[in-house]
Amino acid sequence: MSTAGFRIDAGWVVTPDDDGGVQVLTGVTVAVRGTRIEYVGPEAGLPEPLRSLERVDARDGIVIPGFVNTHNHAAMTLLRSYADDLPLMRWLQEKIWPAEAHLTGEDVYWGTLAACAEQIRSGITAFADMYFFMDDAARAVDASGMRAQLSRGLVAVTPGADRALREGVELFERWHGHDDDRITVALAPHAPYTCPDDFVREVLAEARRLEAPIHTHLAETLDEIRQLEEQRGLTPIQWAVQVGLVERPVLAAHCVHLTAEDIGLLAEHRIAASHNPISNQKLASGVAPVVQMRQRGALVALGTDGACSTNHLNFFEEMRSAAWLQKVTRMDASALPAPEVFRMATVDGARALGYPDVGRVREGYRADLVVLDASAVHMAPRHDVVSLVVYSAQTADVRDVWIHGRPVLRDRQIVTFDERRAVEECRRRGLRLAERAAAAAGS
């Protein structure tokens, strides 16, 4: 048995096709060598050199490309369940920011590792992260085996913006392209309301020099829209164009409140929108015009946002929440059907992160693969496998995960790091953060 790769004998393969749809293959073999998929087809056609690879039996399972989570603040797992059901500004000002003030690099390391465990268990194989202590986050991501685009969040309305930008550039220089592009780095001016134009131009100068992409937040709340309108007479999307962000590839989280012109600008300037339906609902931000964006040709991917606002990093719930929310707000049950959501969660997410060879189960693509166990009662009957994956599957159905050709989850056990320790550290450090914030508030 060769250790140079593996072959999965799959009951079903569900993968984006070339025509904007999703293809379901039955009874095929997927063979992997190195970091890439070398064969997808009937077992009988498997080339001789691939026949001796380690065999994974998924004849009763569904193979899908790993999900791509295009917006996260991974270490915010530490603050999960810390402050729920509060209005956004009270949530940030009274709870989140005071707690974050006590974060250490080690906290971020363990919070990020816990987020990786949770994402892997949800079938997420790649994610975009924006936070601080990002060198520690990068160490955690590297250890986890996940694919990620990392960025140091840059806020310039508080002191330390120059240092933060320096950290962002250093992160790029240290990690961008790491492990054959498994880890990449973006520069991340946080949002129009936290970044004056002069500062954004400094960031852009560095982004041009480094050829770095941009990760930011745009048009999340009505308050942001009002504030930008008053201060600059622009919508957030107009601002992103005018300040020059679009000179680099932009991944913009949220994109909730958009004018028709904004939607045209997203498409024209190829700004990738990261739709975060659960966060947008839970924080009462609003409902993004996903159907209109897609109709106009904009790239819309999916993201969880941090576990502190979404409360879990579960891409199955994220997919169906996206579909449900479009259907009910448009009063159209056919809006955003399962295949479209599945594409948003896979190949469209990969494009948003700048990976042309991720998000499909196809020869030549990176081997970021998930086996779903289809034996549970909630996966019966099997009238439509795409519908089952999008509307019915649960995180516990995720049986195996490979990223970059390497095993990360086997038989529901994480094999790249000590998950139990990550959970314990996340528990302990999360509670300590809350204690420190409470002590500081009382002093």
Add this chain to the structure above:
Amino acid sequence: MSTAGFRIDAGWVVTPDDDGGVQVLTGVTVAVRGTRIEYVGPEAGLPEPLRSLERVDARDGIVIPGFVNTHNHAAMTLLRSYADDLPLMRWLQEKIWPAEAHLTGEDVYWGTLAACAEQIRSGITAFADMYFFMDDAARAVDASGMRAQLSRGLVAVTPGADRALREGVELFERWHGHDDDRITVALAPHAPYTCPDDFVREVLAEARRLEAPIHTHLAETLDEIRQLEEQRGLTPIQWAVQVGLVERPVLAAHCVHLTAEDIGLLAEHRIAASHNPISNQKLASGVAPVVQMRQRGALVALGTDGACSTNHLNFFEEMRSAAWLQKVTRMDASALPAPEVFRMATVDGARALGYPDVGRVREGYRADLVVLDASAVHMAPRHDVVSLVVYSAQTADVRDVWIHGRPVLRDRQIVTFDERRAVEECRRRGLRLAERAAAAAGS
């Protein structure tokens, strides 16, 4: 070791309190004898006769009352993933009704048993079911060990209404009060648009005679509102009052489109509303005014609707979807906070089904209990246990379930019936239904 009951040593107990909130007890013992909870408190205070009961170790787990699913068409599991992303009327007329025309009693038995498995695994211990071949459904529910209020759905715009009513009455006579009230029966005029007034009065006469409660659908879609307005000049709620339904306890599914007067009528006549947020989203029915209903004192519980429209019977997702949807549509992140949703899912559901002694972890209450394993990464850290249960928990966290004092799920294995066979039958029979419908359509 006595077999007359058991005691759970719990890390946390989360239960509705007497003041409209939720209580979190830490490190307590819950003791059960027969069908009822006899003790909830510190282990040191456990009365001598209860000390020798079989001990369940849940010191790292969370004990909650079982969820009450107030609206289901259980056997529709057979049609899960059969017809998604279609407009409601095409969905019903082209797909669901033609397939249902081929159902047999045995199909309903196995489809219902599969639904019981799925519900138990989601922490649901009681449910309201409305379908046909209900004697077969009752046999499945009885075998599963679940608590349920069953009803034969009565549609009087097609032939066979009288026979259906006779079946509904026979169901009541055979099953109502079965097993010390574990199974009860309601009469179920399906909806105002499927039941002429004369027929509803016949149903009511039987309901009065039997002292049976009513289960129906009210105000689900705008089409229904328009049709009733044109035909009778009434809203569905006004109709329910005027036709006399409210002489009996009424459980009304959906209650999406309501006037301010309607909401007042719900409260005044104690109509229990079953809010089905996922079904209402997926079928694009609309957003129920849950916050306003609760503010006016109406009883609002939660329901999944059938697995064919919701695609899973997952009460964790149902709870958080309810919260998310109110928050985003009201643009208020504090709307419908976690404790309120938890109450809707437990004690309010029990009231809606007519059980005064279900839905709490409290002495004297029925022992419908769930142990959640709190060890998974998505349950860390533990800043707020109520928030974790509502916003973060997954079905796979459900470790043990007792209903009516009896074990139903132990260590994630269903112990009351052969789940694997139920899944296989559900798969096979579901596909056969689709084949028959296709053959009939082609002939």
